[in-house]
Amino acid sequence: MNPRIDENRSHPRLPDLLAAYHLVNQAEKGTAVATVAALPAVYRAEAEDPAAAFAADTVLLATPPGGDEPVGCVVLKATREGRAPEIKRLWVMPEARRKGLAKALMAEALRRAAASGAPAVRLTVWSWRDEPLALYRGLGFATVDPWDDRPDLLCLEKPLDAVERLSPEAVRAHAADGLAALLVDAVDGGASVGFPAPLDPAEAAAWWAGVADEAQAGVREVWAARGPDGRLTGVVTLVRVGAANGGHRGEIARLLVHRSARGRGLGYRLLATAEAHAAATGLTLLVLDTQTDSPAERLYRGAGWTxxxxxPDFAADPSGVLRPTTLYYKRLG
Incomplete structure (x- = not known):
C-alpha cells in the first residue's frame, strides 16, 4: 500500500499542518511562539488561510495507507520572473514519519515541476535539519550560490530531466546513439530486457529502428528524458493491444533509466507520463512484466501497480540464468 497524494490548497486539515510546521520552525530558529496568532505575519497568513496564501501554487497533501486524513504537505511554488520553481513547506507530522510520506510528496512535486517544463527546481533548508537535508541530497539536490542570505540557510537546486514524446522520426534519429546507449547500459547493468550480455550497440540500434516502425504504425509510443546537457537519460514505451477485445488495454515496456541518472525519481516520472497519456487517450488498464525481486519492482509497487x-523461469537474465517474472497491472481513471 502506498500513500495517497492529492492536490488541495483548501483542505480543512491543511491549516493545522502548516501551523505545526511554522511553530516548530520558529522554535528551531530560537524564536519560539506559543500560538499561530503570534507568528510573523507572512507565516500566520499561510496557516490561517492557505488557499489565499498559495492561490497561484500547487499544494500537495499526503494521506498514509488506510488513513482518513492527510498528515503531510508540501508546496510547489509557481515559477516567477523566469526563476526555477521552489519547493517549500515540506512537513510530515512526527507520528507519521519514516513511512515514506516525505519522499512521496517530493517525488510528486518533482514530477509536476518537470511536467511544467521547468529546467530545475530549488529549495532552502536550515543547515541543522539533518533528516530533510539527507532526503534532498538523496534526491539529487546540490548546494548552489545563495539567493537568500540568512545565516545557516542552505540554498539547493536540482536540474530536471525534460520528458518529451518522441516522434517516429526522432526515434530513428536517436536509435544508433542515445536510445541504443540506454539499452546497452541496461543490459550491462544486469537488467532482464530481452538481450544477453554483452549487447552489441548495432543490435540495440536495430531494435530501436523496429520501434520507430511500430511508432509509425501507431502501435507503440515513446517518451524519452533528456538531461540538462541534452543527453538522453531515460526512456519508456507504451504498446497498444491490437486484439479487437483489447482496445482498452496497453502495455508498459522498456522503462530504462541510465545508471548515471538513477536516484532522481526519473523512472517514476517517465512511468507517470506514459500512464497519464494512456488514460487521456482512453485506455483503462495497463499491464507489464518485470524480473521478480528486481529494483524495478519497488518502482512499480510505489507507483500503485498491483x-x-x-x-518461474520465465526469461533468462543477461548472464543466461533463468529468472522468475512478476506480472503487474494498473487500472486507470
Whole structure:
C-alpha cells in the first residue's frame, strides 16, 4: 500500500499542518511562539488561510495507507520572473514519519515541476535539519550560490530531466546513439530486457529502428528524458493491444533509466507520463512484466501497480540464468 497524494490548497486539515510546521520552525530558529496568532505575519497568513496564501501554487497533501486524513504537505511554488520553481513547506507530522510520506510528496512535486517544463527546481533548508537535508541530497539536490542570505540557510537546486514524446522520426534519429546507449547500459547493468550480455550497440540500434516502425504504425509510443546537457537519460514505451477485445488495454515496456541518472525519481516520472497519456487517450488498464525481486519492482509497487502473479523461469537474465517474472497491472481513471 502506498500513500495517497492529492492536490488541495483548501483542505480543512491543511491549516493545522502548516501551523505545526511554522511553530516548530520558529522554535528551531530560537524564536519560539506559543500560538499561530503570534507568528510573523507572512507565516500566520499561510496557516490561517492557505488557499489565499498559495492561490497561484500547487499544494500537495499526503494521506498514509488506510488513513482518513492527510498528515503531510508540501508546496510547489509557481515559477516567477523566469526563476526555477521552489519547493517549500515540506512537513510530515512526527507520528507519521519514516513511512515514506516525505519522499512521496517530493517525488510528486518533482514530477509536476518537470511536467511544467521547468529546467530545475530549488529549495532552502536550515543547515541543522539533518533528516530533510539527507532526503534532498538523496534526491539529487546540490548546494548552489545563495539567493537568500540568512545565516545557516542552505540554498539547493536540482536540474530536471525534460520528458518529451518522441516522434517516429526522432526515434530513428536517436536509435544508433542515445536510445541504443540506454539499452546497452541496461543490459550491462544486469537488467532482464530481452538481450544477453554483452549487447552489441548495432543490435540495440536495430531494435530501436523496429520501434520507430511500430511508432509509425501507431502501435507503440515513446517518451524519452533528456538531461540538462541534452543527453538522453531515460526512456519508456507504451504498446497498444491490437486484439479487437483489447482496445482498452496497453502495455508498459522498456522503462530504462541510465545508471548515471538513477536516484532522481526519473523512472517514476517517465512511468507517470506514459500512464497519464494512456488514460487521456482512453485506455483503462495497463499491464507489464518485470524480473521478480528486481529494483524495478519497488518502482512499480510505489507507483500503485498491483502484482498479479509470478511465473518461474520465465526469461533468462543477461548472464543466461533463468529468472522468475512478476506480472503487474494498473487500472486507470
Amino acid at each position: 502484482a498479479a502473479g509470478t511465473i
